[in-house]
Amino acid sequence: MNTRAVLAAFGLTGMLATLPSHASDMRFTGTAKADDGAVLYTERHQVAGHCEGDLFRPVKHEVAYLEPDSDQPFATKNLGYEKSVIRPTVEFAQPDFNERMEIRYPQPRQLTIRWNTPGSGDDIENFSVTFTDQTVVDAGFDNFVRQNWEAVLAGKSIEFRFLGPTRGEHYAFVLEPVENREIDAEQVLQIRPTGMVLRFLVDPIVLGYNENGALTDYLGLTNIRKNADENYTAHIRYSVETYPDCELTP
Template sequence: MRSVSLLLLVGLLAVDANGMNAVGSAYSVEDGELRYREIHRCSSEGDRCTVEYENPEGELFARKVVDYQDSLQAPSLEMRDLRHGETLTVAGGNEAGVVIDAGFDHYVRLRWEQLVSGETVRFAFLVVGRQQPLDMVASKAAAESCAQGRMCFRVALDNWLLSRLVAPIWLEYDAQSRRLLQFRGVSNIRDAQGRSQQVRIDYRYPESSPEGSTS
């Protein structure tokens, strides 16, 4: 069951790729300590993004490259863990309707009106390390559980039994700009001992010009 929960979260750490730069600070849910930072840089067209992962000391330990040229909701990607010399890849645009990794953030905006109106959205989600997609379900959170000016969503496995054993993902978006502001759940980044970790990731969007290239 632990492996299912880890694979479930790999692709949901994504931000707006419309030529925007962003920084995500991941804090431990248990003790509130900073665990790592994500630095997102996208091309001016938003069709290619690089995410660099740094430890609290500012040292780079992982890098992910996401290519949206063939599909916004099903990009291709390469994830490198520099600590262990491990590289994982996923080919994009493999099947109509499947959501891949960071493409989930685009998928939320594509389905925004449905979600905001209270509809439950079901989709197939392919993550690094799996050959077959997972059946997922996303829904709008109760208004009283979401801060003013934000739109909150709950994402879980679309399986009655597994959804009770694996904690859902909590996402908070700015209600106007539709940018991801906060993620809560199991991180796709393991700690230095190789253990999974529950994190809260706060995203901010520095007002700076996007880089023309992320290679």
């Protein structure tokens, strides 16, 4: 039984609001493989945050992408969750293709995207996008799953909007349980578009989670570029090295 359940049993959940927060972090590693089992790259994740009561609240998330047998990253991503855990600020760079992307929130209901497109580095796309409370950005999907953990455990489907940053628009998606023979996890889910046209263009992303609410598998299109025209599609398996001092899920 987790801390929240213990407090609830004694009618003390109201105390959570007055409990002080303390710093904590989480570290995990992902290995991305192609269909033939070849390792494409690895991901090193470090998430800094704090415990609010007994629940982990991420603040900063750093990712380094490394080729096999290399200690030097070929791409990096920095995420900031100060304003929202499902809509982080984003700084992504893959220098081999002169690609860089930044996502910011200059206004409460507006985000901006600045994308140095692959190639010479001289072509820049700028977007300004309005959004709703149900809009999810980048790795915010992971926290969105945890926010809806009770619904996930109950097998419910949850509708949301997901940002397509290279198109400067967000689209209707659904998070739902699914069966997949490639993923062996406590909870197997997928996020897929619900619009008729996008359903034919975008394959679902399949996710695995363990009983602690930690991501174990990601199967689908990645944000790492294979060449100037396409990104890798991979099965990424995650291993947690350090859990935070509090729960990941309510």
